[in-house]
Amino acid sequence: MSKNRTIKRILMANRGEIACRVIRSCREMGIEVVTLFTPVEADYPHRLLADFSVNLGDGNLAETYLNQEKIIAIAKKYNVDAIHPGYGFLSENAAFARLVAKNELILIGPTAENMTLMGDKKASKQLMEEIGVPLIPGYHGDKQDHEFLFQEAKKIGLPLLIKASAGGGGKGMRVVNDWEQFETELAAAKREAMNAFGDDIVLLERYITSPRHIEIQVISDQLGNHYHLFERECSIQRRHQKMVEESPSSVLTPELREKMAQDAVTIASHINYVGAGTIEYILDLDGSYYFLEMNTRLQVEHPVTEFVTGLDLVKLQIQVAQGQALPFKQEDLRQAGHAIEVRLYAEDPDNNFLPSIGVIESIGQTNGDCRLDIGLVNGNEVSVNFDPMLAKLISYGVDREDARLKLIEALKDYPFIGVKTNREYLLRILKHPEFIKGNTLTHFVSTYEGDLGHVPLTNEEKMIACALGVLSSSADSSGPETKQKVDQTPWAHLHGFRN
Amino acid sequence: MSKNRTIKRILMANRGEIACRVIRSCREMGIEVVTLFTPVEADYPHRLLADFSVNLGDGNLAETYLNQEKIIAIAKKYNVDAIHPGYGFLSENAAFARLVAKNELILIGPTAENMTLMGDKKASKQLMEEIGVPLIPGYHGDKQDHEFLFQEAKKIGLPLLIKASAGGGGKGMRVVNDWEQFETELAAAKREAMNAFGDDIVLLERYITSPRHIEIQVISDQLGNHYHLFERECSIQRRHQKMVEESPSSVLTPELREKMAQDAVTIASHINYVGAGTIEYILDLDGSYYFLEMNTRLQVEHPVTEFVTGLDLVKLQIQVAQGQALPFKQEDLRQAGHAIEVRLYAEDPDNNFLPSIGVIESIGQTNGDCRLDIGLVNGNEVSVNFDPMLAKLISYGVDREDARLKLIEALKDYPFIGVKTNREYLLRILKHPEFIKGNTLTHFVSTYEGDLGHVPLTNEEKMIACALGVLSSSADSSGPETKQKVDQTPWAHLHGFRN
Amino acid sequence: MKKKMRINNEVCEFDLKKEGQTLIIALGDQEIRAQLLPTLTPGVVHLDIDGRQMRFPYAHGKGLLGEKDLLVETKFRKSAKHEEEGSLVSPMPGKILQVLVQKGDQVAAGESLIVMEAMKMEHTIKAVMAATVEKILYKEGDLVDGGVQLVELKDQA
């Protein structure tokens, strides 16, 4: 990685809201941005807000946003100094990082070595053992005789989870709360596993009864400075994707925060990390926490950290990539106020979160002061070609309740007319008594499924709806124009993935 | 003033951006708002964003927004708990404050006594002398014999300003830098004064060569807690109205800040102040500062303080008015990052700041993250009925340069098509080398008049303009609709004033 | 005057009166008085409901009512065919897993017609009214684009 090289032009090897986010910081830094687009995105903001934008042509992701050679060729043609990979796509691809370096370009992100190590589950867990970062106690081996498994189980302790190695979806999964049940449950698990998957190998793990997803943002420069930017709690998820993220977490004591953060800094420092990264932990009710994985890129939910620290993570990424020292020390950093982010997805929460599509007729606008990170405008089409995340809405207040109330008000201002979204569902979460109390466990959505269901209109609301129907015909004529487009996109593309 | 009374509904006795600002905080607090409007404002945001809005009818300000009896009657009819006066209008009117109290309503602001005292220049200066807050040394008396004036001048010291008591506009004004000049300059000043005003009485004052306008925000609850929220520097003014405000000031040392802030807290505490208030000082190059006046209301430029402290001053005003204790102590407060506000006026800076009028066709929108406090939408008419301030644009960054660059980018996104504004002039200020260095004295605008003039288009810009002219006809058709309205307003209204 | 609208897919019959600019809407034993206010921004309708000013992000029948999503169909009877076709359409590109009916079948409103898989999840296409199946346009295993009609129904009325 080149040191002390001024970045004057960046190629954004991504799309949508994160491309727009990076353009914003670059614009403020006087850095030019080249973006990429596919023909269906010709009228998308990430294409038009850049200084230059290159048409990748038709084709699936492998031929477009994941086409490393094509992207490098564009970078060279446009004489950029650096490439920002965003999240998803090529952002954690070590081969790409090496290709970028080989072409004497700067990758705004960690080194290929950082990516390789943290992308390897086994190697990274081994590292955690070496440096003393806690992992979920467990046995994942092939030796399966009952006596041996019982000894391993004893080492792990109660409550214990027995899970089919080949499994998924709850089949062949048993929780043991009492050693006397172990034999019975093990036998049952193996029997179920054999029936379901034709393979009765099981693994043993400590069962986390009340898990929360807590992650620590770290930032490292090329001069060996490694700092943490406090935690984010992202426990509320659906289908293993985050929906609500906040900072600070409602449950971390200053001591626990310090401990988890110090472990994160130790990891970053130990692997000579460079740039922005995130250490994900699972936190149990008793304050035990366990390393899950490290994300070696900017996170979707980085805005909550930006609000509570007052920093711009994209600007810091660029400064670090230029070889500059981080412009602060750990003791200068403060976590002030409270920020909450919700992810607006094109999906139907009342129908098993089925993804939805359509042309966005009206996104809406707020009179409040929430931040909307979005890569769409009215008239753009939401298709299955790309990720169903429409936007992120982030509020910042003096405390959690203040931020929560701001977010609720802002969510009432963004209808996203034209496509079914999880907006109303997010409001149900934000107004749920357990959310208000901060009881946000990772199984929140399934635990309170009954409370989070569809709420029918009241009689008064129906009358108002009738009034709207009768009275708005004249107002309708001044509604936003939408550009109807032909869907030219073939079936079965890959998706940019991220969490 | 009533203590510990929950406010559920507020009458906003003001209009425009400050009414919209208060509505926003109230909405987040679950408080209902009743606003007022005149017929020409029927389609203005402050009317339509409120829960209730009352038509004040036609007439000049005395019959509408300054009509105390009418406002109290509306407050009683709508059963409000409190009245927010905003700035200007009735916000510093002690008689109104007494009337509100008499009607057993809460005024969201200081007591009538606070207003009376601080509205009386002589009494407030006397108070400053008593409690040891510095005032500009001077002699304002009637005794005018030369020997006596010389003795007074010696007490004041050099440089010295001799000014016609009746004067204004620089006539009869002389600066003395050397005692040997005193006699000559005094005679000249008296001669000029007599010629210009028919009265040769002069006053003597310390001449501040390099003045800055620095003010300290204070906030006090009804329980005797008085805190400061640091300073704002508002030196850059035109025609004695502020144009650019920022926090922190570029020149305050921590010691000087603490001293000025402590004096402000002493004043608030000494007069048993309640609510948000501002102590205005003039600061000289050598760190001497002098009390100018206290504004007993929310200030136009309060957003810069909100950014650097993370607080919501309107919410705090309401909490204080409810009798609650302030939710922090002085040591909890921190001034973090840097905020800059510019005021967008409907005026022509290249033609002596002549106010302009028109229908706003397109305000614009930003992709950046600046805050726009505004009380207008596209299609609204800017007339001479009210204050020419169109909006306030506020940026917040990690440091002054970051905030400055953000503000520059955002100012390029708000054309305010349809009415001539000072937008381009503000950009010239923000990009001026002396502004960048923080050399912001109160005479900035006149000192750098030559640099701040109109910049003609370059040849390349002209070609781009030609391209826009030829190519945009099709794009034009999708331009924002404007509602043309008939100007029904008579000549010669009073204006809401504020600084 | 009795009127009907379909609100969030439920038909709602209400009583409508006009007094000058004011609309009086009665549903069951409740009544509201509504008036259209000026517009601030495209896509947001302001109403005065019983003296209270309210705003609704709303355009072309779709919008929000406070926290709830809203779909108002004023001409749902006249354009019933069009509306109902909408729900016999593939919601997104996918694969036909099951065809549950045959041409000529009488189906009740809400009866499942076709099951398709899209985005790794199953989605069921249901009849929105009692009808006769006129035509089935795809068979099991077919890959279909999003937005294409899958079944044709003929109104029994």
Add this chain to the structure above:
Amino acid sequence: MKKKMRINNEVCEFDLKKEGQTLIIALGDQEIRAQLLPTLTPGVVHLDIDGRQMRFPYAHGKGLLGEKDLLVETKFRKSAKHEEEGSLVSPMPGKILQVLVQKGDQVAAGESLIVMEAMKMEHTIKAVMAATVEKILYKEGDLVDGGVQLVELKDQA
């Protein structure tokens, strides 16, 4: 093709060529190639200028060019009367302080015609072209509304 536009009140003569969707504009010895890009939001025009994407808040001839305010008049000759009337109009309500010309006077472009006071400041109404004074509609001391015509000029051309 030679074309004329008035840009920020200054007439600008340029050379215009078209190559497909691309416009080639030459002014003096400089040349740019411009193309219209799609629109994101009403009121903002996106252009490709020599391969660089730029955006301009712009509608109906008014807008911004980077930091500078912009007024583009494409049909300024045809509608000259209308445009010029604009500047013979009181900018806001005020009082006529001085009338500097008389009916029948020949005035040069830029010559002062009327001085009025508005908002406590003086404002001078000037001729925008060489013309003959046809009519003076107010006298000294008159109070006038904003937006009313003060003088009528007759083009000498």
